[in-house]
Amino acid sequence: MSNIVETVTPAPTTGAAFMRAIKSFALLRESVPGMIGAGLVLFWVIVAILAPLIAPFDPLAILQPMAKPGTDFAQGGTFWLGTDHLGRDILSRIIYGSQTVLFYAPLATLCAYTFGILMGLAAGYHLGWWDIILSRVSDIILSFPVLVLYIIIIATIGSSGINIIIAITFASAPGIMRIVRGLVLDLRNRDYVAAAQTRGESAMYIMLVEILPNARGPLIVDACLRLGYVIITIGVLGFLGLGLPPPDPDWGGMINETRKMAMFFPHMTVFPVIAISSLILGFNLLADGLREVSLRD
């Protein structure tokens, strides 16, 4: 293992910070599961970006119902993974479905993180009433079983893309807040925070520029894990009929629509299941690899 001895943290210039980020990702090479995870995630990201180029058919076009995998289409082309009960090409739907997942999941996670980080910083840095109120509120939200909370929120505000993001933000921000708060409690007594306070920097500046960048390590690992959970959540909501409205391709919804036909046409459900599981596995392995690497130095 390469020995990087850092005695003095260099001034946080954008270039140096970027190089350090690259370096810490390069460390991931040393963890085999981490590399596999990164590969899986990268694979789906590339599929989502290239979807219009690589999808053989229009994901919404009704072509030929219940074709088995490998059937040739009369007007040219092959249904490599077969078609569903309405005659839509499953491979194309999975490819376009990756766009749906990789759009909503990171967006929802980002929203949750924005709120969670701000709440955690406020609670951990100011302490006092900020801390008491924010901590109690998140304790109460966290005491709900997650899916019960989602179902109640979605039942109240209706199901749509934006509402799913709202529900996920509401349910996940308290957990993120707890983590951030814990990290801030540790960091707020460091010398550089005291130095910034003496310089007369505003609380906002200290929280965002001095404390937050130094808390990033555990947060990145948690974000990977949480992305996996968010993908599961979006899938579950689709599966329970509370997700994105059809006909847009959504992996959870695809599984729900075709599960009753799994007896005769297993290909309709098995391929979306493999798709969603591999993406979640990718994020979980990536998080595991990052944690392993970050614990090492």
Place this chain on the structure above:
Amino acid sequence: MLILISKRIGFMILTMLVVSVVLFLLLEYSPGSVATKVLGPYSSEEARQLWLERHGYFEPLWYRYGAWLGNFLVGDFGDSVRFRVPVSEVLWPRLWNTAILGFWTFAIMIPLSLILGVLAGMREGSRLDRIISVGSIITTSVPEFASTVLLSAIFVYGLKWLPGTSSMTSGFDFMQLILPVMVLIIYDFGYVARMTRASMAEVMTSHYIRTAILKGLPYRQVIMKHALRNALIAPFTVIMLQINWLLSGVIVVEFFFAYKGFGALLLEASLNQDLYVIEACAMVAVFVAVTSQTIADIGYTYLNPRIRFT
């Protein structure tokens, strides 16, 4: 210790109260929509007004909340719109069914995950450890709704060993319970096993274990007498908190296998806007979750002498 317990229970009651206020405001803030939900979208305006008046919806909000909470405490949850019977008549049998499901899940999952976790953590980095760790990541990555589909494809349609629904229409049938329990275990055991492994691995590197090995105790005795006792404290909390996750998993599994349980009831109610059933189910779910968290907290303090005696 007594102070801690009463503090935790006090906090638990406070949480339940706040949750009840939030639920009440969320679902019953506007009387107009309550009447529409209860009487249906095609009811006439007069009928709605009449219903609202008869059920005291023109009283001030705080009074309505007080009455609602009072009824709740004595077990009167109102009438289900969909089933046309008191909610409690539907709720308790469903809850009992879910308790059966949960009991079997825990009865199998806890020993399994503890044994695997201890075996993996005993020799960190060994081949067995790697197999168990990677295996548990993989099983945790397959969401419940995906494994229900996969397992029923294998055991119901492929091998034809097990029934594909668990509605128990002709009395209790253990065969119908196997698949739901299996799905829940597969998803949940990985997390507990990983936590046990981490805890065990940490204990194994401690000084007193090294001393025990160096003074020549048999390896078996080191594990059984010294390591396990300390390594199993953390998993206890994890298992109690797992009840919270189980409640979520139960919804998916019950929905898929048409098992007449509590989770399916909540989902059905929210899809049909069955207001009083949603309220009752949500309160029960939060109660179970908060109670298990409180027990986890108290139990952790009791089990860990470092906290107990300070």
